[in-house]
Structures are given as C-alpha cells and as structure tokens.
Amino acid sequence: MSEKINLTLKVWRQNRGEEGQFKTYQAQEIDTDASFLEMMDIVNEQLTLNGEEPIAFEDDCREGICGCCGAVVNGKTHGSHERTTLCQLHMRKFKNNDQIVIEPFRAKPFQVLKDLIIDRSGLDAIITEGGYVAVKTGNAPEASTTPIKKELAEAAMDAAECIGCGACVAACPNGSAMLFTAAKVSQYALLPQGHPERTQRVKGMVSKMDELGFGNCSNEYECAVACPKGIDVKNIARLNREFIKANLVK
Ligand code: FES
Known part of the structure; x- marks a missing residue:
C-alpha cells in the first residue's frame, strides 16, 4: 500500500560553463507509488510556483528504453536498485525523512549542460x-x-x-x-x-x-x-x- 513520505533533496545546480553547487530542497508528501522523475516533477512544480528555476533533468520515454534519463543518486548511477533506470526507480525504495543527494553523471567527456543534464x-x-x-x-x-x-x-x-x-x-x-x-x-x-x-x-x-x-x-x-x-x-x-x-x- 502506498504512503506519503517527506524527503530532503540535495541537488546539483549548475549553468553551462559556470561553477556548480548543491542546493537543498524539501520534497513533501511524496506518494511512494510515484517514480523518481515524478517526484522531481512535483518538486519542480513547487519551485515554479515559488518563482524559482526548476531543476533541469533529461527524460523521454520514462519506460527504461530511450537512455535519456540518468543521474547519480546517493553516489550510485541511476540510484541503488540494480538493472533499473532512474525513470523506473520508485519512491517506495526510500524512507520517510531520507536525504537524497542527486548529481549529474560525471566524466571528462560529459560536460554539464545544465543541472543534471549532460552532453x-x-x-x-x-x-x-x-x-x-x-x-x-x-x-x-x-x-x-x-x-x-x-x-x-x-x-x-x-x-x-x-x-x-x-x-x-x-x-x-x-x-x-x-x-x-x-x-x-x-x-x-x-x-x-x-x-x-x-x-x-x-x-x-x-x-x-x-x-x-x-x-x-x-x-x-x-x-x-x-x-x-x-x-x-x-x-x-x-x-x-x-x-x-x-x-x-x-
Ligand atoms: S526516460 Fe527513457 S530510459 Fe529513462
């Protein structure tokens, strides 16, 4: 059965060619049936309503097919669940009051274009x-x-x-x-x-x-x-x- 959880997100924010930094956001009342990207959508909706810039991330199919999504979640690419893309990761894998650190894939040929989006x-x-x-x-x-x-x-x-x-x-x-x-x-x-x-x-x-x-x-x-x-x-x-x-x- 689904439940609602509250989370603290530490998200990497960066504009192309500039220094980046982690910023902290609260994700409130997240349904554990939501996917990770749906959780990000909810956070972005709130940021937009507050007049702040939403967190940029890439996605397309949200079915684990296209390969667009991807971020390092708590130090693991696509999060900690094996053989699962970020879009297929669900919030039931997290607990109430968890802190989640989200940053882009990092490698020399992967330049950060914006926040979690890389080239x-x-x-x-x-x-x-x-x-x-x-x-x-x-x-x-x-x-x-x-x-x-x-x-x-x-x-x-x-x-x-x-x-x-x-x-x-x-x-x-x-x-x-x-x-x-x-x-x-x-x-x-x-x-x-x-x-x-x-x-x-x-x-x-x-x-x-x-x-x-x-x-x-x-x-x-x-x-x-x-x-x-x-x-x-x-x-x-x-x-x-x-x-x-x-x-x-x-
Ligand atoms: S959005 Fe297509 S694989 Fe995740």
Missing part, C-alpha cells in the same frame, strides 16, 4: 563512426536462409539492449566507454549481417572513443554493475579480440 553526444559520435550495415535491396530473404546459432543470436540481442545512457562511463573510475562501445561492436560482430564492415567498424569506434577522451579499461567492472540493462563485461573481451583481429588485417 552525451560523444556516445552518438562513437556510434556514427561505426558506420552502416550493408544490406541488399529487394525483398527480405527467407530468415532460414541465413542460419544463426541460437546462442549467438541471443548474445547479439543481449548486447543490443544497451540504451546508451552513459551510466557505465560515469561509474568507471577512468571514465571509460568500453562497455558501451563493446555492446555496439558486439551486436553486429556476432551476426553474419555485421561481418562485411566489422574491421572498419571496430577500428573507427575505438579510435573515436580515444579521440573524445574516454578513458581506458582497467577491469574495475563498475560499468557492468552500473548498467541498467545488464550488459555483460564479456563484450569488452570480444571488443578487444575484434580490435586485435582488425589490426592484423591489412
């Missing part, structure tokens, strides 16, 4: 560098003419679950985008349709990742713990194998 265009740039998958025009061929082992299809689909939220980068002490890049490389490298461009894809994505200042992987595995979609670190091993093979091919 994640670096992740888009890595995907763009991966290029296209060549497909023949005409009718779709019979699915059974391209045999794919069930375990490979499942591993590819698991990798494709990455929503590009950037939690892996923010959780990594090196600010590495290896788990993200590994998921994007793996989803094609595991399937025959992704093989024609596999060499240029992995080379391009890895060099873009380095160029944009994402850090190296030192096997901390914080990325996999933080990932709301449970992307497996085995994908990083696959990325490394793909990269080594690509560099052996002239």
